Amino acid sequence: MKKQIEKLIQEALKSLDINEVNFSIEHPTDFNNGDYSTNVAMVCAKQMKTNPRDLAEKIVALLQTPSAFGISPLAGGENTLSIISKIQVAGPGFINFYLSREFFANNINDILKQKENWGKNKILEGKKVMVEYTDMNPFKPFHIGHLMTNAIGESVSRIVEFSGADTIRANYQGDVGPHVAKAIYGILNSKEYKELGFKNINGSVSQISNWIGGCYANGSNLMDTSEDIKREIERINKAVYEKSDEEVNTVYEWGMDITMRAFEEIYKILGTKFDRYYMESVMAPIGEKIVKENLGKVFTESDGAIVFHGENFDKKLHTRVFMNSQGLPTYETKEIGLTITKFEKDNPDISIITTAIEQAEYMKVVQKAISLIHPDLESRMKHITHGMMKFAFGKMSSRKGNVITGQSLLNDSISVVLEKMKDREMTEEEKKKTSEIVGISALKYSILRSSLGSDIIYDFEKSISFEGDSGPYLQYTSVRANSIIKKSESMKIGDSNDIPESITLLERYLYQFPEVVEHSYDKLEPHHIATYLTELASSFNSFYGNTQILVEENKYINYHLNLIKAFTSTMKNGLWLLGIKIPERM
RNA sequence: GCCCUUGUAGUUAAAUGGAUAUAACUGCGGACUUCUAAGCCGUUAUUGCAGGUUCGAUUCCUGCCGAGGGCACCA
Numbered sequence: 001m002k003k004q005i006e007k008l009i010q011e012a013l014k015s016l017d018i019n020e021v022n023f024s025i026e027h028p029t030d031f032n033n034g035d036y037s038t039n040v041a042m043v044c045a046k047q048m049k050t051n052p053r054d055l056a057e058k059i060v061a062l063l064q065t066p067s068a069f070g071i072s073p074l075a076g077g078e079n080t081l082s083i084i085s086k087i088q089v090a091g092p093g094f095i096n097f098y099l100s101r102e103f104f105a106n107n108i109n110d111i112l113k114q115k116e117n118w119g120k121n122k123i124l125e126g127k128k129v130m131v132e133y134t135d136m137n138p139f140k141p142f143h144i145g146h147l148m149t150n151a152i153g154e155s156v157s158r159i160v161e162f163s164g165a166d167t168i169r170a171n172y173q174g175d176v177g178p179h180v181a182k183a184i185y186g187i188l189n190s191k192e193y194k195e196l197g198f199k200n201i202n203g204s205v206s207q208i209s210n211w212i213g214g215c216y217a218n219g220s221n222l223m224d225t226s227e228d229i230k231r232e233i234e235r236i237n238k239a240v241y242e243k244s245d246e247e248v249n250t251v252y253e254w255g256m257d258i259t260m261r262a263f264e265e266i267y268k269i270l271g272t273k274f275d276r277y278y279m280e281s282v283m284a285p286i287g288e289k290i291v292k293e294n295l296g297k298v299f300t301e302s303d304g305a306i307v308f309h310g311e312n313f314d315k316k317l318h319t320r321v322f323m324n325s326q327g328l329p330t331y332e333t334k335e336i337g338l339t340i341t342k343f344e345k346d347n348p349d350i351s352i353i354t355t356a357i358e359q360a361e362y363m364k365v366v367q368k369a370i371s372l373i374h375p376d377l378e379s380r381m382k383h384i385t386h387g388m389m390k391f392a393f394g395k396m397s398s399r400k401g402n403v404i405t406g407q408s409l410l411n412d413s414i415s416v417v418l419e420k421m422k423d424r425e426m427t428e429e430e431k432k433k434t435s436e437i438v439g440i441s442a443l444k445y446s447i448l449r450s451s452l453g454s455d456i457i458y459d460f461e462k463s464i465s466f467e468g469d470s471g472p473y474l475q476y477t478s479v480r481a482n483s484i485i486k487k488s489e490s491m492k493i494g495d496s497n498d499i500p501e502s503i504t505l506l507e508r509y510l511y512q513f514p515e516v517v518e519h520s521y522d523k524l525e526p527h528h529i530a531t532y533l534t535e536l537a538s539s540f541n542s543f544y545g546n547t548q549i550l551v552e553e554n555k556y557i558n559y560h561l562n563l564i565k566a567f568t569s570t571m572k573n574g575l576w577l578l579g580i581k582i583p584e585r586m
Numbered sequence: 587g588c589c590c591u592u593g594u595a596g597u598u599a600a601a602u603g604g605a606u607a608u609a610a611c612u613g614c615g616g617a618c619u620u621c622u623a624a625g626c627c628g629u630u631a632u633u634g635c636a637g638g639u640u641c642g643a644u645u646c647c648u649g650c651c652g653a654g655g656g657c658a659c660c661a
Binding site: 024026028029030033037039042043045046051052090091092093094137174177178179280302303304305306307315316317318319320321322323324325326328330331334356357358359360361362364365385387388390417420421424438446449450451453454455456457459462463465466467468469470472473475476477479480481483484485486487488519522523527528530531534535538541542544545546548549550551585586 | 588597598606611654660
């Protein structure tokens with residue numbers, strides 16, 4: 001559509017002897033100003049030494065008459081042209097295009113035909129895209145920061161998938177390192193373990209996993225209190241690497257298994273299924289080899305360590321250590337091992353990593369080092385960063401134990417939903433299932449509704465909403481629409497195909513869905529979809545509130561039902577992109 | 587000190603350089619009693635400050651102020 005309008009204007013410009021101008025075609029914020037609008041007259045006015053309105057009038061005249069370039073938009077030519085009903089000059093010189101009744105009616109049929117493919121594009125057709133997100137650390141709790149990365153990463157994966165790519169979801173886990181040693185120290189010195197060993201540690205996988213998270217916090221805190229404990233944790237750390245202590249090995253295996261299973265339970269609730277799991281301990285030697293091979297070329301020795309002087313290649317970068325002076329690989333080196341592994345094994349066309357913003361500068365340096373070794377990878381690595389989740393009263397730290405776990409937040413959200421549903425006539429089973437779907441959507445939406453840059457100050461009352469601009473609002477609207485369709489199936493409905501003359505706001509939003517998906521991919525920002533769906537749902541609710549659909553007097557009933565079906569298709573696809581499911585009832 | 591991100595109604599957010607800055611929450615007021623009221627309708631703006639570029643700036647550039655993050659052996 002946009003391209004067709006652009007072509008028309010290009011033709012008109014050519015006949016005015018204007019070439020190579022960058023003009024834009026966009027949707028006016030106010031629908032009174034048409035469905036599409038272009039600023040071309042303002043852009044060219046100076047060059048043509050005329051005022052924008054006069055030029056705009058001239059262009060419109062060309063567009064409206066069969067002309068030298070042989071297209072007559074209003075004459076109903078082959079493809080385009082019965083779709084535009086009016087072209088008008090307005091404001092400082094905008095040319096506004098109004099789409100025709102016919103266009104909107106055809107669009108609804110189109111949506112019904114395309115169903116689950118409605119909104120997809122082919123930008124990434126034939127390409128392979130890897131998206132890494134969530135990046136859990138075994139032995140540490142799944143907290144709300146991970147919830148954030150997961151919601152964003154999953155949505156980005158789905159947007160990429162909708163754009164035609166073969167999508168691979170990846171998760172990178174810190175299976176070794178000081179945090180593991182601290183947790184193991186905490187476990188070994190817990191009352192429960194000391195008395196009866198593992199026999200004394202009961203509960204569900206997630207409960208035990210929480211308990212391990214507590215042990216980690218204890219271990220961290222104790223480390224600061226005595227040199228002996230610090231030395232003991234260092235010993236455990238070494239033992240984990242070398243697998244040299246039998247008791248440590250046993251606790252390690254047990255803890256890894258439990259925490260990884262607990263994560264898997266949460267991924268399942270959240271709707272994520274990873275295709276690849278990478279472990280830090282495996283990536284370390286791979287990265288180490290690469291760093292050593294490029295010593296003297298990319299990396300340099302300094303004070304006994306191996307470093308990369310980023311500032312020598314880009315003054316905005318800085319120096320980072322890749323191998324410390326004891327000869328051990330740092331996180332930077334592991335990142336290199338990870339990146340190279342990804343490209344060697346899966347060879348994605350694009351590799352996207354999603355993390356909090358604190359990793360931004362670090363990642364730039366590491367990616368620079370990698371692209372010096374493999375220049376062809378530079379344009380294929382993308383890093384998406386998002387703000388951090390914070391408490392109103394300071395930074396959250398799993399080391400201090402003041403974290404809100406993902407699970408407890410989910411539970412809070414779900415119980416709010418249950419409270420709202422207490423008077424609904426549903427089985428307990430259905431209530432439970434529904435409250436889970438709705439509770440998660442409230443959380444996900446609160447994360448995905450805003451652009452990725454800024455921090456989110458976490459406040460359950462304020463940030464998790466169930467009304468208005470919220471996930472449940474979108475679900476509720478879909479449920480209401482579905483229930484009309486369901487009811488209509490058991491009714492006798494005439495076969496009138498009348499189409500109302502006036503065009504609803506709902507229709508003016510519907511056809512824009514594929515454009516929004518494309519834009520969202522282009523920016524790699526899911527919030528454009530969230531914003532759009534809220535506008536779309538709001539336009540549906542207005543329509544719903546002002547129109548009685550399933551009544552005999554409604555002569556447009558078939559058209560309305562198709563419109564509603566087109567709406568529910570769009571909502572379903574759009575919410576899928578946000579990782580949100582729609583319940584049967586709520 | 588240098589670098590990155592960020593600053594929009596009382597609050598939380600939106601706005602590929604466009605027209606009268608868009609919503610939600612809160613407050614106040616209202617309608618229907620019908621397909622789910624988690625809904626609908628009405629009612630509030632010096633875009634942190636000062637310059638610049640532009641026909642046009644919340645958006646781009648410069649400086650200042652505030653918030654968060656990063657800058658050598660943590661992950």
